Amino acid sequence: MKKVAYREIPAMTFGWLTAVVALGAMVVAALLAVLHMEHSGHWVTGMTNQVVWGTPHVFAVFLIVAASGALNVASIGSVFGRETYQPLGRMSALMAIALLAGGLAVLVLDLGRPDRLDIAMTHFNFKSIFAWNVILYTGFFVIVGFYLWTMMDWTMKWAYKTAAVGAFLWRLVLTTGTGSIFGFLMAREAYSTAVMAPMFIAMSFAFGMAIFLLVLMATYNCCGRPVSLELVQRKGRLLGLFCAANLYFVAVQHVTALYFAERGGVEAFILTNGGIYTWLFWLGQVVIGGLLPIFILYQTNPPRSMVRLASIMVVLGGLAQVYVIIIGGQAWPLTLFPGMEVSSSFLDGQIAGYAPSLPEVVLGLGGFAIAMLIALIGMTFLRILPASLAHGAEAELEVLHAEAVIEAEPAPAE
Numbered sequence: 001m002k003k004v005a006y007r008e009i010p011a012m013t014f015g016w017l018t019a020v021v022a023l024g025a026m027v028v029a030a031l032l033a034v035l036h037m038e039h040s041g042h043w044v045t046g047m048t049n050q051v052v053w054g055t056p057h058v059f060a061v062f063l064i065v066a067a068s069g070a071l072n073v074a075s076i077g078s079v080f081g082r083e084t085y086q087p088l089g090r091m092s093a094l095m096a097i098a099l100l101a102g103g104l105a106v107l108v109l110d111l112g113r114p115d116r117l118d119i120a121m122t123h124f125n126f127k128s129i130f131a132w133n134v135i136l137y138t139g140f141f142v143i144v145g146f147y148l149w150t151m152m153d154w155t156m157k158w159a160y161k162t163a164a165v166g167a168f169l170w171r172l173v174l175t176t177g178t179g180s181i182f183g184f185l186m187a188r189e190a191y192s193t194a195v196m197a198p199m200f201i202a203m204s205f206a207f208g209m210a211i212f213l214l215v216l217m218a219t220y221n222c223c224g225r226p227v228s229l230e231l232v233q234r235k236g237r238l239l240g241l242f243c244a245a246n247l248y249f250v251a252v253q254h255v256t257a258l259y260f261a262e263r264g265g266v267e268a269f270i271l272t273n274g275g276i277y278t279w280l281f282w283l284g285q286v287v288i289g290g291l292l293p294i295f296i297l298y299q300t301n302p303p304r305s306m307v308r309l310a311s312i313m314v315v316l317g318g319l320a321q322v323y324v325i326i327i328g329g330q331a332w333p334l335t336l337f338p339g340m341e342v343s344s345s346f347l348d349g350q351i352a353g354y355a356p357s358l359p360e361v362v363l364g365l366g367g368f369a370i371a372m373l374i375a376l377i378g379m380t381f382l383r384i385l386p387a388s389l390a391h392g393a394e395a396e397l398e399v400l401h402a403e404a405v406i407e408a409e410p411a412p413a414e
Contacts, residue, residue, distance in 0.1 A: 004087045006383035009376075015222050016380070023373040030366020033359035034109045045360050050352035051330045055323075056110035059364030062207060062322045063103030063371060064137075064178055065200055068171040069208020069242075071096040071144065073235075074151075075171075078164035084231070087386045088216070093148040094378045095212055096171070100140055102371030106364060129180050136174045143170050152383070175204045182325065189266040190329035195256060199249035203318065205242040210314035213239065215375060217308055219385065226390035229304060236307040240297035243314060247290045250321075266332045269351070270324065277328035280320040289317010327354055 010016065037044055047054040074092035077085030108114050121138075124131040147163040150156040179200030182191040213235055220227040254271065257263040270277055293310040296302060302310075331352045379385055 005387045006090070006385060007387045008381065008383055009219065009223050009379045009385065011380045016376075019222075019376060020373070023369045023376070026369035027366050027373065030106075030109070030363045030369065033362040033366070034114075037359050037363075045357045046355045047360075048352060048354070050334065051327060051354040053326050053330060054110075054354070055327075055356040055360040056106050056363045056367075058319065058323045058326055059367050060103045060106040060110065061178065061326065062319055063099050063106070063367050065175060065204045065322075066207035066211050066318070067096045067099035067103060067140070067204075068175040068201075069204035069206065070099055070212050071167060071171050072205055072208055073212060074147070075164065075168045078160065079168045084234070087389070090148060090151050090382075090384045091216065091379070092212065093144050093151065093167075094382075094384055095215060095375055096144050096208070097141060097148070098371040098374035098378065099208070099211065100137065101374055102367040102369075104137060105370050106367035109363060129177060129184055133174075133177050133181070136170075136177045140170060140174050143167050171204075172201060175201045182329070188329050188332070189263050189335055190270065190325075190332055193253060193256060195249060195253050199246070199253055202242065202245040202249045203321065206239065206246045206314055207318045209235065209239045209242055210311040210318070213307065213311045214315070215372070217304060219379065220389065223385075225385070226388050228390050229301075231389055232304055232307050233302060236297045236302065236310065239311065239314065240294045243290050243293050243297075246321075247286065250285070269332055270328055274328060274331075277324050277331065281324050281328075284320025285317050285324060287317075288313050289320060293317075330354075 045054055071092055073085050074089035074096075076082050077087075077089050108117055111117070111120075121134055124134070126132065143163070144167050146159075147167040150160040150163045176197045179197040182188075183194055183196035185191040213232070217227065217232065254267060257267050270281055272278060274281075293313050296306050296310040296313075299306070331354060333350060333352075
């Protein structure tokens with residue numbers, strides 16, 4: 001493998017300041033939305049006692065799932081020995097940490113009592129998958145942080161391979177745990193299936209790679225650093241493969257559910273007569289988030305703009321997919337006593353209504369802003385990005401220039 005020079009991105013430029021101010025404003029707006037919901041009560045949101053996980057949970061789960069997938073680039077380079085992926089391992093690990101932090105920030109702020117988080121983190125019911133996820137999330141930060149350390153510090157190279165394998169296995173377990181949240185909910189007919197775990201793994205690969213590609217192209221374009229079209233196309237084809245895998249597991253989920261007579265109602269609700277949920281499933285999740293990106297990415301030599309468009313479509317389709325899973329699954333009437341007939345005068349057997357409120361959407365977007373702000377600060381103060389991702393003579397010149405800049409930097413004062 002040829003030598004790679006890493007450089008920080010320049011700080012205090014117009015573009016850098018614009019990004020920091022814009023992302024900071026989104027974070028402040030999210031905090032104000034939280035204060036508004038906490039002060040006024042959850043009646044100002046679209047959530048009810050039937051739909052208890054609203055739009056913030058959609059963003060939170062999306063970011064948490066994408067965090068696992070963002071680490072895929074580093075895993076391919078280190079665990080599977082693909083040298084062309086290794087230069088981007090640092091950025092991959094940083095993006096994974098940033099996305100998980102953004103997702104968990106939304107999750108914590110949407111709990112209703114974020115001041116009691118210490119109780120959730122110190123009192124565990126190990127029969128609950130939620131308790132296990134607290135351990136999985138915190139462990140992810142520790143293991144991926146150590147993995148990033150082994151990539152950046154040459155004195156830690158002895159632990160590089162072990163950390164890489166550990167991070168790879170841990171992220172699979174983490175995504176399995178996230179999918180199992182829904183797989184274990186037996187009272188919800190739209191959930192309660194073991195295929196949720198592998199489907200969430202496939203979702204993570206697609207969502208994480210899409211966000212990684214968008215951040216990669218935006219960062220190198222803003223910094224004026226070269227990135228080869230071949231590299232973008234190669235990762236784009238990998239993204240297309242992940243989209244196909246996601247569609248496959250979605251098909252398995254619904255075909256399996258249709259096999260059981262008691263799930264015919266909820267399947268008809270999602271697939272045919274569910275209104276907004278049916279539209280989001282077919283148009284948002286299947287077409288925009290799956291079929292169109294695959295078609296675009298597997299064209300002969302697609303330009304960067306098309307790879308960027310396909311990545312944006314995967315992100316939008318991913319949000320639609322998580323929305324259908326979380327909100328659509330709750331909108332279907334809850335089965336309190338499976339196999340029993342239950343009647344009441346309170347919304348018995350009725351589809352629950354839900355409309356996202358502005359504070360919920362702002363809080364969810366704030367999670368994205370937190371993730372991007374962490375990634376931006378990390379790339380500014382740490383040597384995360386390669387000086388060049390070009391090929392051939394152009395790449396060699398960029399590396400020599402980067403080494404000259406690094407050597408010319410003044411030594412720190414003692």
